[in-house]
Structures are given as structure tokens and as C-alpha cells.
Amino acid sequence: MKQTDYDLVIVGGGPAGLTAGIYAARARMNVVLYEKAAPGGQVIVSDWIENYPGFPDGISGYDLGEKMLNQAKNLGLNIEIEDVTSIQVDGEIKTVNLGKKSVSTKTVIIVSGASPKKLNIGESQFMGKGVSFCATCDGPFFRDKTVVAVGGGDTAVQESIFLTKFVKKLYLIHRRGELRATKILQERAHKNDKIEIVWDSVVSGMDGLFAVENVRVRNIKTGEEKDIKAQGCFIWIGITPNTAFLGDVLKMDDGGFIYTNENMETSVPGIFAAGDVRTTPLKQIVTAVGDAAIAVMSAEHYIENMQD
Amino acid sequence: MSENIIEIDDDAFESEVLKSNLPVLVDFWAPWCGPCRAIAPTIEALEKSYAGKIKFVKVNVDENPLTPTKYAIQAIPTLIFFKDGQIADQITGMVAKAKLEEAIEGIL
Structure with a gap:
């Protein structure tokens, strides 16, 4: 199998990204998570969350984001504050560009989320x-x-x-x-x-x-x-996906949301998407984290089946 | 919190910021602001990279109402870059670390 810097690069540090990190760290994948500003995602601006199970009295968005971050860190996830500027695909190898440097990887999970419209x-x-x-x-x-x-x-x-x-x-x-x-x-x-x-x-x-x-x-x-x-x-009139950095590498809908199937596979083999950035019928924390777990499973399958 | 990023109050603003020999990045924040707390580690990392070239300070807007009012701050996090006592740049909201580096490079 070809040598790459990483098995998996996770692009984004919101709930979907941190969940992907938790699953990948537990699977002992060689993984890095890049977040451009600060881990947490949109959830950290939310005043109160009462539809995420496990918190019977509700929880502030910041506290929930921080708990997810700490859980990922406790499992040894490598998180770096870097802005992914583009992704290139060369067969089974993907190059993730970070402005001043670039890294190679077998798989990528796009969890770059969305911004307010x-x-x-x-x-x-x-x-x-x-x-x-x-x-x-x-x-x-x-x-x-x-x-x-x-x-x-x-x-x-x-x-x-x-x-x-x-x-x-x-x-x-x-x-x-x-x-x-x-x-x-x-x-x-x-x-x-x-x-x-x-x-x-x-x-x-x-x-x-x-x-x-x-x-x-x-x-x-x-x-x-x-x-x-x-x-x-x-x-608060909705969200627009953070997908400009992808150019036309992946198929997206008219609004820029990434098309995936139920395994979170995008139009490019080895690149997956999860959470608000994809064409999901429901944009919630609870659906984003579910997507992310599936995306990691799909990434593992992809690596197992790589040709060379 | 990084010990190199000092927390200043309204009284110290003039001496620590306006009369500083180095350019100053002032981080206006509050404990109830999630994004302010979330970007704190990024700002601490920048402080380490630019130590000696630019001074980093924080102003808690809850405890120090005068300075935010003077600069008409209605949103946080707000970062204001001061050079020779004048505003050189201003960034409101959470932005990418690369943007902050660009802004710092711009005033050095």
C-alpha cells in the first residue's frame, strides 16, 4: 500500500468532526483533525440545547462543544488549528493543502459545517x-x-x-x-x-x-x-455550507451542500462528508454525530480495500 | 490562560495600550461568550509566535464597561489592534487563525 502522512484527515472541528475524531482515535487510525478557528462549531454560539440526549436539564452549546472536545482529546485525537485551502485527488491518494504546507492521506472526511446566511x-x-x-x-x-x-x-x-x-x-x-x-x-x-x-x-x-x-x-x-x-x-435565516475551498472536486447541490449516499460517500471515492455540510434532511447535532460515525466506518472500509 | 496575556481594566487601558511602545492586540471578551472562550487557545498560540513583537491583552467587558463603550463595541469577540495609540485594525467575531496572522503581519 502507498505510504501517506495520514490514514484519515478530518476537515472541521464541530460535533461531526469531533465525533469522527473519537471514532477514528478509538480505531487507532493515523488521523489528524484540522479546524480553522476554534473547535466546537456552530454549537458554541447556541444558548441552550435540550434535544441532545443524555442531558436531562439541557446544556449550553459551549459546554456541550467543550465536552465533545475533551472527549476527543482524552482519546488522543491530534487536533491542529489550520485552514484547509484545497484538496487534490490523485487516484487513491488525496493531498490536503493548508496554505503553507500540505499533507497526503488515504481518506478525508469533510465536516466543515455551515455559516449563517x-x-x-x-x-x-x-x-x-x-x-x-x-x-x-x-x-x-x-x-x-x-x-x-x-x-x-x-x-x-x-x-x-x-x-x-x-x-x-x-x-x-x-x-x-x-x-x-x-x-x-x-x-x-x-x-x-x-x-x-x-x-x-x-x-x-x-x-x-x-x-x-x-x-x-x-x-x-x-x-x-x-x-x-x-x-x-x-x-437567523438558515445556513450556507462551508464548501468554497473544495472548488469543483465534489458534486454538490445548487446551494453548495455535498451530495452523499447513506454511507456518507461523496462523488470521489475515499472522500466522505458528514453533518451540516452535506445534503441532509435534518441539520441537528444528533444527526451530525450519527453521520460522522458512519463516515469513519466507510473510511476504514475504503482503506481495507485499497488497491496499492 | 496564558500568563503572558495580561487581563487589564479600564484604569490601566491608557498606560498598557494607548501608551505602549509595542503594537497591542486587545481581546474584548466575556465569560458568557462561547466563541470568546473557544478562540482563547488560538490567541494564546499566536501570543507565543509573536512574543516580543506585539503585546496581547484581554479586557473583560462585563467588569470594564468604560473601554467597550468608548470604542462602541456591541459584539464580542472583538479584537482591536492598536499602534501608537491609534486603532490599526479591528476584527469582530470568530475568524480563522490564518486571518488573525494576516492581520498581525499587516500591522508589524
Whole structure:
């Protein structure tokens, strides 16, 4: 068999990546995990998680991420803070480029996750000046202020409820006539006096001298626009996959999510994908970690069956 | 926490940051901010690589309200790079280590 630096390279340090690391470390694979910023993934910005089994009272996203990280470290997983810039495929050998250096490997598991989608209505100039994607980071800066939140899924509703610990008033702007969030979260939102839901509407603009002062909201049914005087705008309208570094190496859907089969195999033999980065019907921690365990099993099978 | 990254308060900001001979990277953070805690090891690693060239300090925004207000900080983690008492660069949110290295190289 050809010599490579690694059996397996894991690209990403969220729940899927750390789980892949746990399984690979226990399988005594020669493995490395590359994470570009900090291990944990999207989960570390989540205020509270109550749908991950084993934590009967719920657990903060940061604490859950830290526990996964410590579990992987305790099993001896090698984690390096490196930005994977591209992957090249040469038959059975894959080269993972890290900017200043590159490594060769037999298999790769892509678990690079996803990032929050932007509105693209000119909000980038207000990043950190009222516009936020992280309630646990920035919520306390909006104590007794009025804020707008955008979205209608689990994240939008859960984080909006969290924000009401701080804010005076929260307008939840949702493009449909009903929320998509799971029922228990909807019930809590409807009961919360500080939350006012603005139905059938989108954020069409925002302005302010140095920071957000005003958020423009358009009703998509009537076309009517109104201004909401708000100092913050929290955006939770879904996620976009972190797959730009892959170029056209793997087949992806129109949104950039990686196609896989039920064994987490991508269009390139020996490259697997797991978690939010793939075309999964459900983007949850509990599904991401399941994907990752399957991906490691598939990677082991691939190595066993390598030709040379 | 790395002992080389000193935690400073509002009172020390002028002497430790604005009057520093070396460029300074100020990490505005809080204990309740997950991403702030998550990037701490990365910042400590950068401190080791750039020791003697740039000074690293941390400001807890919970305990020190004046400095974050002065710099209109409404999001953390925020990293502000000071050179000769002036803001040379600013990064908000969690970014790749490579981006931080690029920013540091840019002000040295």
C-alpha cells in the first residue's frame, strides 16, 4: 500500500468532526483533525440545547462543544488549528493543502459545517454595530433596547426567546404566516410578552449613523413598508455550507451542500462528508454525530480495500 | 490562560495600550461568550509566535464597561489592534487563525 502522512484527515472541528475524531482515535487510525478557528462549531454560539440526549436539564452549546472536545482529546485525537485551502485527488491518494504546507492521506472526511446566511441588504456595514448572528455573544449589549430578529426556524425562535432576558422588546420578522420552529419553541414564543411576531414580512434595509438605528420591514403580501426603531438586528435565516475551498472536486447541490449516499460517500471515492455540510434532511447535532460515525466506518472500509 | 496575556481594566487601558511602545492586540471578551472562550487557545498560540513583537491583552467587558463603550463595541469577540495609540485594525467575531496572522503581519 502507498505510504501517506495520514490514514484519515478530518476537515472541521464541530460535533461531526469531533465525533469522527473519537471514532477514528478509538480505531487507532493515523488521523489528524484540522479546524480553522476554534473547535466546537456552530454549537458554541447556541444558548441552550435540550434535544441532545443524555442531558436531562439541557446544556449550553459551549459546554456541550467543550465536552465533545475533551472527549476527543482524552482519546488522543491530534487536533491542529489550520485552514484547509484545497484538496487534490490523485487516484487513491488525496493531498490536503493548508496554505503553507500540505499533507497526503488515504481518506478525508469533510465536516466543515455551515455559516449563517446573510440578508444581503447592506447589513455588512453594520456587523458588530447592531447586526449579529450570535445572541449569546452580543445579547447583553442590547439590555433594555429594542431589537429585530429575522427568521422562523428553531434557531431564530430559540435565540429570540433567549434575547428577551435582556431586551425591552423584540420584533420577530418572518416571511411566512406561521413559524417553522418546533412546537415547544412556538408555544414559548407566543407566551412571551416581549416578542411580537411580524408575519409575511422581510427586512428590506437598515440605516443609522454609526450603528443600527432603524430597520425597514416590507410585507411581502401587501408590499407595504414600515420602519422599526431598533438598535439591533439578529439574523437567523438558515445556513450556507462551508464548501468554497473544495472548488469543483465534489458534486454538490445548487446551494453548495455535498451530495452523499447513506454511507456518507461523496462523488470521489475515499472522500466522505458528514453533518451540516452535506445534503441532509435534518441539520441537528444528533444527526451530525450519527453521520460522522458512519463516515469513519466507510473510511476504514475504503482503506481495507485499497488497491496499492 | 496564558500568563503572558495580561487581563487589564479600564484604569490601566491608557498606560498598557494607548501608551505602549509595542503594537497591542486587545481581546474584548466575556465569560458568557462561547466563541470568546473557544478562540482563547488560538490567541494564546499566536501570543507565543509573536512574543516580543506585539503585546496581547484581554479586557473583560462585563467588569470594564468604560473601554467597550468608548470604542462602541456591541459584539464580542472583538479584537482591536492598536499602534501608537491609534486603532490599526479591528476584527469582530470568530475568524480563522490564518486571518488573525494576516492581520498581525499587516500591522508589524
